[in-house]
Amino acid sequence: MPEPDFDEGAAISATGAGGVGQGAIAPTGTGAAMDLAISEGATLERTPGGPEGTGPAGKPRSLWGDAWRDLRRNPVFIVSGLIILFLVVISLWPSLIASGNPLKCDLSKAQLGSRPGHPFGYDGQGCDVYTRTVYGARTSVTVGVCTTLGVALFGSVLGGLAGFFGGGWDALLSRITDIFFGIPVVLGGLVFLSVVTSTTVWPVIGFMVLLGWPQIARIARGSVITAKQNDYVQAARALGATNSRMLLRHIAPNAVAPVIVVATIALGTYISLEATLSYLGVGLKPPSVSWGIDISAASQYIRNAPHMLLWPAGALAVTVLAFIMLGDAVRDALDPKLR
Amino acid sequence: MGRYVIRRLLQMIPVFFGATLLIFLMVNVMGDPIAGLCGDKACDPATATRLKQEFGLDKPVWQQYATYMGNVFTGDFGTAFNGQKVTELMSTAFPVTIRLTIIAILFEIVIGITLGVVTGLRRGRPIDTAVLILTLVVIAIPTFVTGLVLQLVLGVEWQWIKPSVPPDAPFDKLLIPGLVLASVSLAYVTRLTRTSIAENSRADYVRTAVAKGLPRHRVITRHLLRNSLIPVVTFIGTDVGALMGGAIVTERIFNIHGVGFQLYQGILRQSTQTVVGFVTVLVLVFLVANLVVDLLYAVLDPRIRYA
Numbered sequence: 071m072p073e074p075d076f077d078e079g080a081a082i083s084a085t086g087a088g089g090v091g092q093g094a095i096a097p098t099g100t101g102a103a104m105d106l107a108i109s110e111g112a113t114l115e116r117t118p119g120g121p122e123g124t125g126p127a128g129k130p131r132s133l134w135g136d137a138w139r140d141l142r143r144n145p146v147f148i149v150s151g152l153i154i155l156f157l158v159v160i161s162l163w164p165s166l167i168a169s170g171n172p173l174k175c176d177l178s179k180a181q182l183g184s185r186p187g188h189p190f191g192y193d194g195q196g197c198d199v200y201t202r203t204v205y206g207a208r209t210s211v212t213v214g215v216c217t218t219l220g221v222a223l224f225g226s227v228l229g230g231l232a233g234f235f236g237g238g239w240d241a242l243l244s245r246i247t248d249i250f251f252g253i254p255v256v257l258g259g260l261v262f263l264s265v266v267t268s269t270t271v272w273p274v275i276g277f278m279v280l281l282g283w284p285q286i287a288r289i290a291r292g293s294v295i296t297a298k299q300n301d302y303v304q305a306a307r308a309l310g311a312t313n314s315r316m317l318l319r320h321i322a323p324n325a326v327a328p329v330i331v332v333a334t335i336a337l338g339t340y341i342s343l344e345a346t347l348s349y350l351g352v353g354l355k356p357p358s359v360s361w362g363i364d365i366s367a368a369s370q371y372i373r374n375a376p377h378m379l380l381w382p383a384g385a386l387a388v389t390v391l392a393f394i395m396l397g398d399a400v401r402d403a404l405d406p407k408l409r
Numbered sequence: 410m411g412r413y414v415i416r417r418l419l420q421m422i423p424v425f426f427g428a429t430l431l432i433f434l435m436v437n438v439m440g441d442p443i444a445g446l447c448g449d450k451a452c453d454p455a456t457a458t459r460l461k462q463e464f465g466l467d468k469p470v471w472q473q474y475a476t477y478m479g480n481v482f483t484g485d486f487g488t489a490f491n492g493q494k495v496t497e498l499m500s501t502a503f504p505v506t507i508r509l510t511i512i513a514i515l516f517e518i519v520i521g522i523t524l525g526v527v528t529g530l531r532r533g534r535p536i537d538t539a540v541l542i543l544t545l546v547v548i549a550i551p552t553f554v555t556g557l558v559l560q561l562v563l564g565v566e567w568q569w570i571k572p573s574v575p576p577d578a579p580f581d582k583l584l585i586p587g588l589v590l591a592s593v594s595l596a597y598v599t600r601l602t603r604t605s606i607a608e609n610s611r612a613d614y615v616r617t618a619v620a621k622g623l624p625r626h627r628v629i630t631r632h633l634l635r636n637s638l639i640p641v642v643t644f645i646g647t648d649v650g651a652l653m654g655g656a657i658v659t660e661r662i663f664n665i666h667g668v669g670f671q672l673y674q675g676i677l678r679q680s681t682q683t684v685v686g687f688v689t690v691l692v693l694v695f696l697v698a699n700l701v702v703d704l705l706y707a708v709l710d711p712r713i714r715y716a
């Protein structure tokens with residue numbers, strides 16, 4: 071067993087994040103939506119994350135092999151995985167289960183309830199709620215996946231390099247992340263996006279990457295600092311490995327677990343954030359088909375026709391729940407402390 | 410301790426200026442600061458030039474920012490689109506939002522910690538699983554959906570509450586909005602307390618306390634809770650800032666005339682002074698809350714010493 075990294079984690083947060091409070095548990099800044107990911111990630115941040123010490127006495131398995139074996143037996147993982155698979159399929163080919171056109175509306179049918187062939191009824195403009203709910207999945211999944219990819223890429227590269235090289239760059243990065251954590255995320259979204267006139271998903275994704283990367287950067291930084299102190303990294307250095315080889319071959323595989331977990335959980339919260347921004351009228355704009363837009367439009371007619379609100383809201387909740395559960399399951403599988 | 414406080418205060422300065430500068434740039438460079446001043450029409454070019462000169466908008470951006478910050482530090486936040494002082498708007502809006510935040514925090518403390526302790530001590534039992542699933546569901550449903558549904562069910566269908574809150578917003582009318590605002594954080598507090606309690610209940614000092622024959626409630630309140638609540642207190646402290654910033658959604662749903670309402674109006678009316686002013690104050694609240702939390706750490710956990 072390597073030396074427990076618990077102290078290490080505390081030391082990191084004390085020096086780096088500007089106080090004992092911030093790095094260790096405290097989810098700061100980017101709004102409640104992203105807090106779960108940070109707090110859940112923090113437990114991982116302290117764990118070695120390496121393959122050593124986790125395998126039983128017999129044939130040593132890698133962390134990933136172990137995790138995969140755990141995941142396959144975890145009902146939470148199977149259920150959330152199936153939901154996500156379904157969502158991805160219908161966002162790629164929505165016409166598989168919805169034959170209509172989400173933009174084809176008939177005002178004479180506005181706010182009508184469930185009909186044969188139109189199980190979810192019609193919305194305020196007389197559009198078919200079922201078709202719009204199905205097509206809305208594409209927007210949400212696109213926003214969630216693109217944001218997560220962007221955030222994970224920026225965050226882990228910047229955070230990882232800062233953690234590896236330390237010194238001035240590290241201090242600078244910590245201060246920059248502090249600045250971004252100081253902006254409440256919904257407020258920032260209102261201010262930033264209210265001046266954007268584009269109707270595509272890209273400004274929203276860009277904004278969320280801008281405010282989301284510091285979270286991953288912090289996790290990646292702590293995780294790299296923990297990993298780089300391991301003996302095998304020192305051994306690699308002694309053997310004359312270059313910085314890039316040490317980073318890519320030795321540190322990255324052992325430091326990536328917390329980033330994956332936090333990113334998965336965050337994916338759900340990004341989808342939720344997009345809907346919130348669209349609800350406030352600054353996220354996506356029509357003619358984009360988005361659950362947030364539909365919920366926002368339906369909220370005005372909530373007394374007369376609650377079905378218009380409940381279907382897209384239900385779809386949104388199930389989607390976010392699926393990603394959070396997936397992240398939870400992956401974390402349980404990757405965290406050796408829970409074994 | 411004193412040196413630590415000074416170091417933290419010094420660290421806050423660049424963060425404060427960085428965050429406000431970002432907001433300032435976004436509003437003034439990407440947006441059009443005078444667009445809201447000519448009513449719903451666009452300003453004609455001559456008026457626009459005159460207004461720009463009058464407000465110093467023809468000067469370089471850094472100079473505008475410096476002037477603005479100088480004014481802020483003398484208590485002058487400028488005027489809103491309708492000629493009202495921004496500080497006046499603040500004095501009516503902040504008490505409402507502070508009341509809302511207090512209610513939300515109380516919900517977090519009372520319900521969140523209770524549920525967390527109950528589940529943490531019964532890990533793996535049905536009640537634990539049920540509460541865990543419930544927290545996941547609460548986290549998964551965005552606040553604005555929770556708010557709208559509660560407004561529909563409690564306010565319109567069952568008529569337990571008024572669907573919208575009167576402008577003076579007394580405490581009792583803010584209960585349900587407070588619960589909505591707290592909901593997601595409430596779930597985090599529950600999960601955090603649960604994890605912390607479950608982890609600490611296996612600690613040596615708890616075993617010692619049990620072994621020396623202390624009654625169960627004393628072990629829990631004196632030994633287990635005191636140590637387990639440290640991360641929870643930290644979370645709730647940092648949440649103060651997040652709640653005040655996040656109240657914008659709740660305030661919009663229940664038509665509460667607080668900070669979120671004013672900010673939303675400011676953005677709709679393109680009143681840059683209102684937006685930048687309110688956000689500046691919120692950033693400040695957020696930073697101070699974080700500082701207080703870091704200092705509380707030493708009070709709660711005597712093992713932590715600040716050098």
